[in-house]
Amino acid sequence: MAAYFIATIDVEDSKTFDLYRSLNPSLVEAAGGKYLVKGLPLTALEGDDLRSRFVMIEFASEAALERFYNSPEYAALKPLRQRSAKSSIGYVNTDSATSHRTGYQIPRFGDDVVLEPVTSAMPELGPDDLRIQPTLISLNPVDWKIQAGILAALPFAFPYTPGAEGVGIIEAVGTDVVGFRPGQRVMAFSSLVRGGWFANKVDVSASQCALVPDSIPDEQAAAFNVPLLTAHQAIKLHPGAVKRALVIGASGSVGSIATKLLGHIAESVDAICSPGNADHVAALGGNVVTPQEAAEGRYDFVLDAAGGPIIETAYRSLAKGATLVSIVQPVDEERARSASAQAIRYSAQPDGGQLSDLMARHPDLPAPRVAATLPLAEVNTALHLLKYGRVRGKIFLKP
Ligand SMILES: NC(=O)c1ccc[n+]([C@@H]2O[C@H](COP(=O)([O-])OP(=O)(O)OC[C@H]3O[C@@H](n4cnc5c(N)ncnc54)[C@H](OP(=O)(O)O)[C@@H]3O)[C@@H](O)[C@H]2O)c1
Structure with missing residues (x-):
């Protein structure tokens, strides 16, 4: 898998641009990038919207490319290029367009903090993790408690995407994972400091996931984990x-x-x-x-x-x-x-094996009462309802 940084450039002030050109390759190299084409003339065959020089740099992944492009070092250099040339810049991700996630994040704790959607490249999948596309996400009182900072003693890192449990389809499995494969339906209670379910993709330790029997509807699979x-x-x-x-x-x-x-x-x-x-x-x-x-x-x-x-x-x-x-x-x-x-x-601990075992031993568990199912984009409304609504039953989010 790779991501290719692509630029076409018309240089207008060669002295300033040369300064940029003398500094940028070392940044690219330090970020793991490799020049495939370094400012060669571009010959147009059709149309007049191509610029005269072409640059193509290979990065190991979209995340690596974005790390380079958003780094403070490159931010310091960018104005030199912008002053001295007209550029069109973009990238191609050969790992397909599905490697982005939109997660609803908080930048800090506080009753006044709202969750904002942030789209970013998925990080490298951890060797012990499953990458899951949630089909239904279940809210728990702990979600608003975390947002409010009641559990701030735990080692949360910001920005933080809340969400402790849900059900979804495995998109990819880490290199050391056994017993799971892409396409399977899984349920999970994720460790709270990691959270992550309020998103259209979530990485969860495989040890916290359980396969969902076909007979179990999404509502049950999403809402049984934590309780x-x-x-x-x-x-x-x-x-x-x-x-x-x-x-x-x-x-x-x-x-x-x-x-x-x-x-x-x-x-x-x-x-x-x-x-x-x-x-x-x-x-x-x-x-x-x-x-x-x-x-x-x-x-x-x-x-x-x-x-x-x-x-x-x-x-x-x-x-x-x-x-x-x-x-x-x-x-x-x-x-x-x-x-x-x-x-x-007592604070409950995630455990996928225990979850599997309990699901198999207790087929008679009561279906959760459904209080509301909202689109994921309405997560702030859902959290407000959960905290103040005294609703009877579960609130679900649908990505
Ligand atoms: N330590 C852990 O590991 C852990 C794990 C899961 C949950 N929890 C905590 O355990 C508690 C229950 O969790 P849950 O998921 O069962 O919650 P839930 O489904 O929302 O149920 C809470 C119940 O508490 C009663 N209640 C009393 N005052 C309430 C109020 N002001 N607003 C809403 N409900 C009120 C309601 O029953 P009545 O109307 O019948 O009184 C309601 O059915 C929460 O505080 C949660 O944070 C802790």
Whole structure:
């Protein structure tokens, strides 16, 4: 694969242009470029829009070419050429026109920051990565939290393209990848610091991807990744068997799946949600209770997927030996210990193998409720809805 920088030039001030010409080759060389044609006369056969001299420089990739063209060193030299010659400049990418991505990026954190579309050449594909063309992207509360800077302690790099999960078609596989090939449909939960799903192409570590069975529609494949892994990993933090479980925030994406998974292993699953979601949670197998009805000191596994003051209910409901997992807020480990229990603040980890396994073992998982599906270009509206809309169900973006 290569990209070819092409220029046709009419020199008007040869003294200044010679200065440019004496400096530019070393920049080209340093950027890995190779002159194939260096200012030879161009003979026109038809038309009168060609200039008199021709330059052609080969770069290993479009990214390498753009790095050269946008480098500060070349920016410093450019005015010399622009003052001394008329030029027409462009490039040809033999790696096809599909090697660009338009991603919706933030330049920094902040509630006031909007995502802007930026089109750029794709970087070299990492050896362990898959390059995916998303067909459906699913939003998670973490997307607006990252945008607002709530997770700023993590090592994010800017500009940052958010988006943690979705489904899409593999366009290319890295040299060390096994088990995946172009054309396959995959789902993934990408590590948060990498993100990248709010785009028409995303590179994801193959270890974070799972093949999607044909029977699974895009909505499920896009929206199961984060909630399924979060619910499963949170439940696994409890060392023993779960007899009686309590899910707080049971109507949400994580809470719904946790209610369903706990239904397979626990004798009973009590669930707290707002009254308007009670039917949805009951259909998942949860016994809907109010915070006041949650049994004191009786649950051996409690999931806090809602956050806020309701965690008080969680502490007082812990049985001896119980595990409280909050996926939303810090926990008071000491307080749990004084009730002979443990409390853990947990952040889910991407894991494609675990995702495959869970998808195969749980064909009965509830389809996500679809709150809205918007074009990718309306990502800012989607994030606003997610943060302030109190929507019931998932918000999707379609590239
Ligand atoms: N630590 C991790 O790894 C991890 C992973 C995934 C999610 N999370 C966090 O876990 C929480 C739940 O995630 P999710 O994906 O399940 O969210 P979700 O699908 O948006 O559900 C959130 C649920 O919380 C309830 N809720 C209460 N107050 C709300 C408000 N002001 N706006 C919206 N919903 C409100 C709603 O249920 P009712 O109306 O029935 O009360 C809603 O169903 C979020 O805070 C998310 O950031 C953490």
